Amino acid sequence: MSDLQIGPASAADLGAVLDFWQAAAEGTSISDDLAGVERLHERDPQALLLARRDGELVGTVIAGFDGWRCHLYRLAVHPGHRRQGIGTALLAAAEERFVALGGRRADAMVLVRNERAHLAWEAAGYGPQDQWKRWVKPLGGPTR
Secondary structure: OOOEEEEEOOHHHHHHHHHHHHHHOOOOOOOOOHHHHHHHHHHOOOOEEEEEEOOEEEEEEEEEEOOOOEEEEEEEEOHHHOOOOHHHHHHHHHHHHHHHHOOOOEEEOOOOOOHHHHHHHHHOOOOOOOOOOOOOOOOOOOOO
16 A cells, blocks of 8 residues: 555645545535535644545545544545555544544544445444434534
8 A cells, every 4th residue: 555645635635625525425514515625624734634546536534633532524435446445544544643632532423324334434443332322403504
């Protein structure tokens, strides 16, 4: 996997990341627009990690840390590059970031219907936490 480079997104990458998610990510989020990823990048420019192979974007993960908890979102690998260790490498980079920031436990947002993702997360050592259920409230604007 030595030809894989993982590092934070630049501001210039954000439009391409949104296009990538349309092709590679399962589902959509209320924040899947340029304003949403720009806010993320402005607040924490190291949180959005990109995997590139030969300059081509092949994977992403958002490794957000709020000072209290470590959150993983948008782990996505291009369909033509899956099962090559890219997701594993992205998670390792995210976990290294969390440890360096003092994080103690990471959680991941995983769609219930995305059974392929369940297998990948499980293989990486993650599992559902039965005693919690996510509660959400959209804050203005259109919901998805």
